[in-house]
Amino acid sequence: MSVSYSKLYYQFHKERIKQRNIEYRNNNKDKVKKWRQKRSQINLNYIRDLKMVSGCIQCGYNDNPHVLQFDHINPKTKFREVSSMVGYGRKKLDEEIAKCQILCANCHIVKTLEEQ
8 A cells, every 4th residue: 555645745744744743833824713613613513413313222202402412332442521622623523423422412312311
């Protein structure tokens, strides 16, 4: 398998690229802040829509996204809580969501108590 040119370029110029990124963020703080806020809002909408479409897998509730929660199927694989990852990229967010099921607050509490 061959390595793409862009990966090779990055490997050889990693420090220079990192420095350039740091300089850009320092020189464009307002742009970076707005971009991060926009990404966070897009991710919040994505999470809300996902909750509403899926609903609780046990009782089917899907009237209010604030009542629906992501429950990690295997807590040992948990990286972070999905709700605290809105500032992350979509790929990382989707990886964490894939480890979860959606439950309403009541079903989530019952499941947690049964596991103890």
